[in-house]
Amino acid sequence: MSDLAALTDPARRLAAAGLCLMLGLGAGQAGTQDRAFPGAAGFGAVATGWRGGKLIPVTTLADTGKGSLRDCAEDGTGPRICVFRVNGTIELDSPIMVGSQVYIAGQTAPGSGIQIKLGKAGHSPLIVKNAHDVVIRFLKLRPGTGAGKGNTVDALTVENASRVYLGNLSMAFAPDETFNVHVSGAVASDITLADSLLAFSLDKANHPDGRHSKGALICSTEGRGYDCGRITLWRNIFAHHRDRNPDVKATTIGPVEVISNIFYDPISQFGEFYDLAGDASISYVGNLALAGPSTVNPPPEAVQVFDWEPGKSISVIAEQNASRHCKGGQPLTILDAEAVVHEVRNGSPLSAPVLAPDSLTEELPATVGDALPDRSHRDELDKRALRNLARCQGKVIDHPDEVKGWPDPVVREPAPDADGDGLPDDYEAANGLDPQKPDDIWAMNDGSGLSQVETWLALLAGDREATRP
Numbered sequence: 001m002s003d004l005a006a007l008t009d010p011a012r013r014l015a016a017a018g019l020c021l022m023l024g025l026g027a028g029q030a031g032t033q034d035r036a037f038p039g040a041a042g043f044g045a046v047a048t049g050w051r052g053g054k055l056i057p058v059t060t061l062a063d064t065g066k067g068s069l070r071d072c073a074e075d076g077t078g079p080r081i082c083v084f085r086v087n088g089t090i091e092l093d094s095p096i097m098v099g100s101q102v103y104i105a106g107q108t109a110p111g112s113g114i115q116i117k118l119g120k121a122g123h124s125p126l127i128v129k130n131a132h133d134v135v136i137r138f139l140k141l142r143p144g145t146g147a148g149k150g151n152t153v154d155a156l157t158v159e160n161a162s163r164v165y166l167g168n169l170s171m172a173f174a175p176d177e178t179f180n181v182h183v184s185g186a187v188a189s190d191i192t193l194a195d196s197l198l199a200f201s202l203d204k205a206n207h208p209d210g211r212h213s214k215g216a217l218i219c220s221t222e223g224r225g226y227d228c229g230r231i232t233l234w235r236n237i238f239a240h241h242r243d244r245n246p247d248v249k250a251t252t253i254g255p256v257e258v259i260s261n262i263f264y265d266p267i268s269q270f271g272e273f274y275d276l277a278g279d280a281s282i283s284y285v286g287n288l289a290l291a292g293p294s295t296v297n298p299p300p301e302a303v304q305v306f307d308w309e310p311g312k313s314i315s316v317i318a319e320q321n322a323s324r325h326c327k328g329g330q331p332l333t334i335l336d337a338e339a340v341v342h343e344v345r346n347g348s349p350l351s352a353p354v355l356a357p358d359s360l361t362e363e364l365p366a367t368v369g370d371a372l373p374d375r376s377h378r379d380e381l382d383k384r385a386l387r388n389l390a391r392c393q394g395k396v397i398d399h400p401d402e403v404k405g406w407p408d409p410v411v412r413e414p415a416p417d418a419d420g421d422g423l424p425d426d427y428e429a430a431n432g433l434d435p436q437k438p439d440d441i442w443a444m445n446d447g448s449g450l451s452q453v454e455t456w457l458a459l460l461a462g463d464r465e466a467t468r469p
Contacts, residue, residue, distance in 0.1 A: 042192030046190055049079060053102075055421075055441055059086060072102070073102060076099050084106065087411060087412065088409040092117070107138040110411075112376065115407075116142065122152060133163045137167045140169075155172065157182060160188055175201070185225050186226060189254065190230050192234060194234040198216065200397050205398060229281075232352055239385045240265050245269065246272075248282050256281075257352065260285075262290065262389070265395070271302060274306045290323075292394070305335070316335070322334075322358060379407040381406070431445060
């Protein structure tokens with residue numbers, strides 16, 4: 001049986017834990033200890049401050065109270081891992097303010113995973129603000145319009161935070177940005193958004209500016225005395241956003257990297273890069289921009305660069321990119337090189353591996369979003385977005401009903417854990433532990449070179465060591 005085949009069966013996957021991770025880690029096992037998990041890349045891969053903490057089970061889909069996601073995510077007592085013993089939809093009446101030193105491990109949810117939407121809340125469902133060392137993986141963040149004006153409702157907001165890794169998220173139905181990194185008189189840095197599917201933001205919904213379907217806004221700013229940079233967007237798919245695919249600013253603290261992403265079917269613009277926050281350095285490498293059914297004709301450039309602020313500079317590394325219409329035809333313009341002042345430089349080191357842009361439509365759909373190796377978490381909304389990409393179909397939407405709204409979850413019971421230590425019985429039996437006796441979750445797994453709890457999390461996620469750039 002191949003290594004990949006082993007990962008599609010939970011029992012074989014757990015039995016092969018040591019072998020799988022040894023194959024993934026290779027000889028440099030110690031190198032994983034300075035990264036959030038095997039294969040983590042980009043500037044946010046240093047988000048390790050949750051290690052050594054307690055394991056907190058999420059046992060209810062309630063908005064608040066003991067056993068809720070909020071109770072674990074907002075816990076301020078120190079390092080912790082949120083593991084899910086339930087699955088389904090969590091409806092929020094106020095945003096969850098994710099605190100420091102936490103790993104929200106959505107890959108542990110049974111059934112079709114965890115979907116989060118808004119009830120009475122008027123802000124983003126998850127906000128990582130004034131926090132550090134945060135890992136959030138394998139969740140579906142689909143707010144809807146919420147109870148406010150829509151101008152503060154992203155699928156996910158990161159503000160004044162550092163050492164943050166966001167991976168395998170499915171984000172949709174946002175009336176403001178789908179993803180936003182914001183800084184207000186502080187620092188936002190060392191952040192990765194990877195392997196995620198950002199789709200179906202809401203255009204003519206409840207935003208006061210009117211039509212406002214947006215992909216990602218990186219380094220929006222407020223006040224003075226801020227810094228924003230060292231941010232990586234890696235291996236994501238953006239589909240059906242009017243513009244901001246992505247919008248990027250930065251300051252001299254470090255670059256913003258846009259590496260090996262697919263940007264599909266905007267209306268008016270793909271990427272827009274600005275010097276409004278300060279001297280900006282941006283790497284745009286290995287990406288594929290695809291005009292689609294919603295896109296204006298003639299399609300815009302893959303990147304438009306705006307040098308607007310006197311005394312501030314903007315430089316762009318643009319390499320190994322491709323741009324075309326999803327129906328084929330002639331390549332489209334990559335960089336708007338005539339109407340703006342900019343510098344294109346070659347050969348700068350990157351913090352994440354680069355894939356060839358023509359391989360992205362084959363490689364990324366299999367892994368982006370809340371997609372476990374056995375596909376148990378992938379639901380119809382994400383399948384629709386990926387079918388649209390494959391078939392050159394779909395459009396920017398105004399309301400979730402246009403794509404049949406929020407999918408109903410497939411509910412399953414969690415794996416048995418007889419001793420209550422957080423590690424399921426089948427994992428313990430496959431790794432020489434006693435399912436009837438609580439174990440030290442931070443003890444070393446001899447096969448993987450990681451702790452037992454990290455080995456289990458990596459197995460569930462299908463983590464692999466990325467080739468170092």
